[in-house]
Amino acid sequence: MRRFSPDAVLTDIRMPPGHHMEGIEAARAIRAEHPDTGVVVLSQHADESYALALFADGSAGLGYLLKDRIGDLEDLVHALREVQVGGSVIDPQIVDTLVRRRSAGAANPLSELSPRELDVLREMARGRTNAGIEQSLYLSSSTVEKHVNAIFTKLRLPATGIHRRVAAVLAFLQSDGNAVIHEDGNPPT
Amino acid sequence: MDDSGVLRVVIAEDNYLVREGLRRLLEDSGEIDVIACTATLSSCLMPCVDSLPTPC
Numbered sequence: 001m002r003r004f005s006p007d008a009v010l011t012d013i014r015m016p017p018g019h020h021m022e023g024i025e026a027a028r029a030i031r032a033e034h035p036d037t038g039v040v041v042l043s044q045h046a047d048e049s050y051a052l053a054l055f056a057d058g059s060a061g062l063g064y065l066l067k068d069r070i071g072d073l074e075d076l077v078h079a080l081r082e083v084q085v086g087g088s089v090i091d092p093q094i095v096d097t098l099v100r101r102r103s104a105g106a107a108n109p110l111s112e113l114s115p116r117e118l119d120v121l122r123e124m125a126r127g128r129t130n131a132g133i134e135q136s137l138y139l140s141s142s143t144v145e146k147h148v149n150a151i152f153t154k155l156r157l158p159a160t161g162i163h164r165r166v167a168a169v170l171a172f173l174q175s176d177g178n179a180v181i182h183e184d185g186n187p188p189t
Numbered sequence: 190m191d192d193s194g195v196l197r198v199v200i201a202e203d204n205y206l207v208r209e210g211l212r213r214l215l216e217d218s219g220e221i222d223v224i225a226c227t228a229t230l231s232s233c234l235m236p237c238v239d240s241l242p243t244p245c
Contacts, residue, residue: 006197009200010200010215011200012202012207015229026230076214080221081220
């Protein structure tokens with residue numbers, strides 16, 4: 001690297017010895033040691049988690065392209081030029097995946113609930129009263145009441161005209177609440 | 190980058206056919222000078238290691 005001082009490195013994501021994410025680790029190491037060298041990582045994976053791993057500490061000088069893109073020489077050369085000047089490049093297919101996931105999350109009102117609020121709502125969907133939820137989740141009465149009110153507020157359920165508890169449970173069931181994953185990537189606890 | 194605007198690029202790819210395909214593709218563009226190719230990362234790309242890739 002020192003002798004060659006390339007403007008950019010083009011690397012496969014899976015490299016020996018592990019054939020896992022060595023390309024990403026190398027890209028981050030190269031950028032740390034040689035900030036004037038851009039790195040484009042090529043991947044067969046449309047899984048956005050690999051791209052997010054690459055950009056976890058910043059996207060400057062880094063690119064993530066799917067190998068399908070290799071056939072388009074113009075795109076490939078553009079990516080190498082972009083990372084060389086400190087820009088970043090991400091494959092359009094990855095962007096589409098991220099946008100779809102984000103849109104799905106935004107459309108789901110349950111995505112606004114905290115993990116604990118989801119726990120409470122799940123217990124409500126099981127037919128438990130506030131007292132029952134206190135026992136099943138080992139919470140105080142005031143805590144359960146606070147979570148229930150937060151649920152009603154976040155689901156934008158009006159105080160009058162509907163049975164808010166029923167409406168909240170319906171929202172939970174319609175949204176497949178058991179499958180809700182929070183933005184931190186963890187399932188509800 | 191040299192005065193002509195040609196980018197100096199290193200290719201790291203363990204598959205020979207893909208590596209050679211990339212090299213030829215990029216060099217044919219006239220905008221890229223592939224200065225080295227490598228099949229491994231540990232021996233050449235990690236900045237903490239001084240050994241260098243083989244020039245193409």
